[in-house]
Amino acid sequence: MKIRIYNSLSNKLETFKPIKEGQISMYVCGPTVYNYQHIGNARPIVVFDVFKRFFEYVGYKVKYVSNLTDVDDKIINAAIKEGVLEEDITSKYSEAYFKLIDDLNCNRPDITPRVTETMSKIISFIEDLMSSGYAYEVNGDVYFRIDKLEEYGILSNINKEDLLVGSRVETNEDKESPLDFTLWKKTKEGIKWDSSWSRGRPGWHSECVVMIKDNFNNEKIDIHGGGNDLKFPHHENEIAQSRALNNHSIANYWIHNGMITIDDEKMSKSLGNLKWAKDLIEEHGGNVIRMVLLSSPYRSPLNFSKETIDNSKNEVERIIGALKQAHFKMSINDFKRNNDFSNELMDEFVGALADDLNTPNALSVTFETVKWLNQAIRGNSLKETNYYYNTLLEQNKVLGLKYEERVLTKEERELYFDWQELIKIKDFINADRLRQQLMDKGII
Ligand SMILES: [Zn+2]
Secondary structure, rough: OOEEEEOOEEEEEEEOOOOOEEEEEEEEOEEEEEOEEEHHHHHHHHHHHHHHHHHOOOOOOEEEEEEEEEOOOEEEEEEHOOOOHHHHHHHHHHHHHHHHHHHOOOOOOOOOOEEHHHHHHHHHHHHHHHHHHEEEEOOOEEEOHHHHHHOOOOOOOOOOHHHHHHHHOOOOOOOOOOOOOOOEEEEOOOHHHHOOOEEEOOOOOOOHHHHHHHHHHOOOOOOOOOOHHHHHHHHHHHHHHHHHHOOOOOOOEEEEOOEEEEEEEEOOOOOOOOOOOHHHHHHOOOOHHHHHHHHOOOOEEEOOOOHHHHHHHHHHHHHHHHHHHHHHHHHHHHOOOOOOOHHHHHHHHHHHHOOOOOOOHHHHHHHHHHHHHHHHHHHHOEEEEEEEHHHHHHHHHOOOOOOOOOOOOOHHHHHHHHHHHHHOOHHHHHHHHHHHHHHHHOOO
16 A cells, blocks of 8 residues: 655655555644643644544554653643642643543544653763763753754755844853754742752753653654654754764654634734633534544644534534444344445555555545435445445544444333334324434434
8 A cells, every 4th residue: 555645854745655564653742731722732732633543444554652851841830830840730631631532532642751751861872972072061961062063954944044144142152053052951930850960950852852762762763753843943953862873864754734824813822812622522522523533634723713513513414324324224223244345446545545644535536425324324224234334434444533333222122112113103292292202312
C-alpha cells in the first residue's frame, strides 16, 4: 500500500517509508497541564489518533508516545494563584486531559512520559550538550549555542540572519546570541531540582528530545507530530539539539496540523473567544466534535462555527442512525450475520486516507456506504444490510466514532412485536403508547 504524507521538513508530499518494515514510531508533543484544553489542542489529539488507527488498519504496528509537560512557569503561576502545590495543578489537569482523550473516543497514546519523571535524564542530556560545546552557562542559567550549529531554521525555512534581523533588541545580556534558547533556568520560586549549574528547572525544548531518545532506544523515529504553532521555535529547537548530539533531525517525517479559528477569527484568550473542548463536548457530544475535526484535511485551517457544528451533527446522525437501524433490523429478524464487507468501498476509503490522511474524501466514501446501507434497509434485504453494515463498521475502525451495538432483551423484542401486532389490528391508541415506550428505550 502506497502512503503519501506531507513532510514539513521537506515541504513536500512524500511516499511514506518506515525505518523498520511493518513498524512505525510516532511522537507527538502533548499539553502543558496547567489548564483545560481548548478546541485547538483537541485537533492534534484526534488527528494523530486517526493517523495511528489508519496505520494499524493497513497492517503496521505503531508505537505512539506523547508527553505531558508538568514543569512550566504557567503551572507554577497557577499554583501560586490558587495557593496549592504544583502537583495539585498538574494532577487535576492531567486527569482532565485523559478524560478529554476518552471523551473524543481516541485511544490513549501507548506511553505518556512526564517531565518530573524524566528530570535526571534531561539534566544529563544538558550536561552532554555542555561538554560538546553546544551549551554554555551564565550565572546558573544554561543556553543552547546556536552559532555552533551550521544550520538552524531547517524546519521553518528561516535562516539565522533573517531571524537575527527580526529579533527585537535582546534584553538578556547574558546570551551570546539573541537566538540562543534556555536549556536550564536558575529559579527562586516553585518546584526545582539540583544540577551542577544551579537549583532550578529545565527550559521547555529539551524534554521532547530526551523522551524520544528514552522511549525509542536512542534511535531516529519515523514521525514527529504537533500543531503548526509548535514549528517555531519549539520543534526547530528540538531539531537543533538533536543535530548537535545525534547528528539527525529526530524524525524522518514531521507532520503538523493546521490551526483552528472561531467564527473566522483567531482563537485567543484576549479576544475572549477561547472554547474549552470539554464544554463543546458537553454541549454537542464527543462524536460531533470529533467529526468537526475530521471534516477538513488535517493540514488546513479549520473554522469552528455554528454551521460546521450543525453539519457535523447531521453527519454523525446519518452514520450512527444507519448503523443503529441496520443492527436493529438484523437482530429483530434473527438474521445470522457473517463478516462480509465491500472490498471495493474499503479500497476507496483507505485510498483516500493513504493520500496524506484525506479525511473529507474518506468521509465521502462513508456517506456513499451509508446510502447503500439505507437502501438495503429500505429494500428489506438483510444480506445486503449486513454487508454494508460491516463495511461501515470497518470504516469506523479508523474514523473512531463512538458506537455500540444494542442487544435487545427478550422483553424489548416482545414489546416490539406487540407494537407491530397492534398496528396490524389498527389499535392505534395502544400502538402509539408502545411506540413511545420503544422510543424512550432508544430501540426505534
Ligand atoms: Zn515537543
